[in-house]
Amino acid sequence: EPPTPLRARRPDAPAAVEQALARALAKDPADRFARVAEFTAALEETRPGAVPSLVGRTRSIAVLPFVNASADPENEYLSDGISDELINALTKVDGLRIASRTSAFALKGKPQDIRGIGALLGVSAVLEGTVRKSGDRLRITAQFTAADDGRTLWSERYDRTLDDVFAIQDEIARTIVSTLRTTFLADITDPTPQRYTDNLEAYSLYLKGRFCWNKRSQEGVLESIAYFEQAIDQDPGYALAYSGLSDAYALQVDYRSVPVAEGYERARTYALKALALDDNLPEAYTSLAWVLFAFDWDWDGAVRAYRRALELNPGFATGHHWYSFVLLVTGQAEQALVEAHAALELDPSSLSVRRGLGWLYYYTRRYESAQYHLQRAIAMNPTAEDTYRILGLVLTQAGAYDEAERAFREAITLSPDLSYATAGVAHVLALRGRRREAEALLAELEARARDRYVSPVAFCIGHLGLRNIDQVFFWLERAYEDRRGWLTYLKVDPIFDPVKDDPRFAEFVRRMKL
Numbered sequence: 001e002p003p004t005p006l007r008a009r010r011p012d013a014p015a016a017v018e019q020a021l022a023r024a025l026a027k028d029p030a031d032r033f034a035r036v037a038e039f040t041a042a043l044e045e046t047r048p049g050a051v052p053s054l055v056g057r058t059r060s061i062a063v064l065p066f067v068n069a070s071a072d073p074e075n076e077y078l079s080d081g082i083s084d085e086l087i088n089a090l091t092k093v094d095g096l097r098i099a100s101r102t103s104a105f106a107l108k109g110k111p112q113d114i115r116g117i118g119a120l121l122g123v124s125a126v127l128e129g130t131v132r133k134s135g136d137r138l139r140i141t142a143q144f145t146a147a148d149d150g151r152t153l154w155s156e157r158y159d160r161t162l163d164d165v166f167a168i169q170d171e172i173a174r175t176i177v178s179t180l181r182t183t184f185l186a187d188i189t190d191p192t193p194q195r196y197t198d199n200l201e202a203y204s205l206y207l208k209g210r211f212c213w214n215k216r217s218q219e220g221v222l223e224s225i226a227y228f229e230q231a232i233d234q235d236p237g238y239a240l241a242y243s244g245l246s247d248a249y250a251l252q253v254d255y256r257s258v259p260v261a262e263g264y265e266r267a268r269t270y271a272l273k274a275l276a277l278d279d280n281l282p283e284a285y286t287s288l289a290w291v292l293f294a295f296d297w298d299w300d301g302a303v304r305a306y307r308r309a310l311e312l313n314p315g316f317a318t319g320h321h322w323y324s325f326v327l328l329v330t331g332q333a334e335q336a337l338v339e340a341h342a343a344l345e346l347d348p349s350s351l352s353v354r355r356g357l358g359w360l361y362y363y364t365r366r367y368e369s370a371q372y373h374l375q376r377a378i379a380m381n382p383t384a385e386d387t388y389r390i391l392g393l394v395l396t397q398a399g400a401y402d403e404a405e406r407a408f409r410e411a412i413t414l415s416p417d418l419s420y421a422t423a424g425v426a427h428v429l430a431l432r433g434r435r436r437e438a439e440a441l442l443a444e445l446e447a448r449a450r451d452r453y454v455s456p457v458a459f460c461i462g463h464l465g466l467r468n469i470d471q472v473f474f475w476l477e478r479a480y481e482d483r484r485g486w487l488t489y490l491k492v493d494p495i496f497d498p499v500k501d502d503p504r505f506a507e508f509v510r511r512m513k514l
Helices: 015-024 036-044 073-091 101-105 114-121 162-183 200-213 218-234 239-254 260-277 282-296 299-312 317-329 333-346 351-363 367-380 385-397 401-414 419-431 435-449 456-466 469-481 485-489 494-499 503-511
Strands: 060-063 125-134 137-146 152-161
Touching (some): 060 073, 060 101, 073 101, 101 351, 114 125, 152 162, 239 282, 282 317, 333 351, 385 401, 419 456, 469 494, 469 503
16 A cells, blocks of 8 residues: 555645655655655755755656647647647757656646646646647747746747747747756756758648547548658658658557558658658657567667667657667566666656556566556556556466456456457466366457457467467467567567477577577
């Protein structure tokens, strides 16, 4: 059980003291202060008369999603896009940390309490604003607020034409840095404006593409491809649009709306095109790294690409998150956890980052820590079926079969077609000696496969529980032919323990170059 909040016992205690103590007493060591000096510094700033400062705290700010104040809701892509551009610009300022897009956008559409946001995201100041577009006229308001006491540090209104959108973004970024220098931080660098296109129409189409891609739906991905392609038609040298296309085709593979090989080959082509246009584009290195990892199984190439992406943008939480899995499968488990916790620090509100930690602790057989992070992920989003599926795997390996079955069945309730969860139930039932029920579930999956695609991985999971070893290797071969990403974890996944002494398993490991 988490400790009782300090102010539940001492209502007069400062919120900052409560936050510092909560972090110091966090259940997961990775969530605590790394050094006593950090804890001391956090408490020092709570003393009466202490000057509010970013120093010794997070040196971090958040850019909230700007609100679309236009009459047309279709202009939301522009308000989101401007927020994204400001996050990207400020991320490149040395000496300053920006709360990740995922964490900031998780607050979109919710009532804004700046003090609460500061505590939630671990930031000392918050930038928020509105965007109103009418024809070619643009009004942008921006306000920069201290999170500790809610005082306004700076605010401005810009009434310009749409052609001035780039200049407005640059001006806001410069003003934020200037304000921080005079109020908090004297040692941060100037933002470096980076313009990937001067074509306003191409820029607008790119923002629409990213807006659709961020929906994370099959329809949204298809729409994003159309917008990215139109952006490239407007500006054939637009590297970011090619990187967007790469991400879109890679995501299409997850929705099975494009053959695996075709989707990843297109993703590779567009990532390489983006890098040919701009070899300092971190997004393109990340796009390429995912293809090298998930499809090529080129571990060394993926490591190089992720390292380059993080050199260019050390504050890129997704880069740290994905890089952690490459490190895991290449035998660097402890460094993988370091990268994963770096991602969590940068993006504490990200479901995928938190769930990724659950995966990593599962693969490293630290099941209590895995459960902790997965329960945190469930608290963040109780309807994310995949979290329950992963929790089911963890509980199975921990020997908590009843709880594992409940977790898998909850995943099925949320997503009845989730074949991996059905296979998970079969696996657990088999381990509990209920073979007939397990076999019936596998027969159900076989019937389902006559009408639509069912991953070979699902059958492999079921037969592992039944200890049908020949069937396990039959379905492993099918998964290999389909280039299923699950195979990347072949060497570290504890579910394979029953077959790891089989010579056929060693042959698979060799073929995977693991």
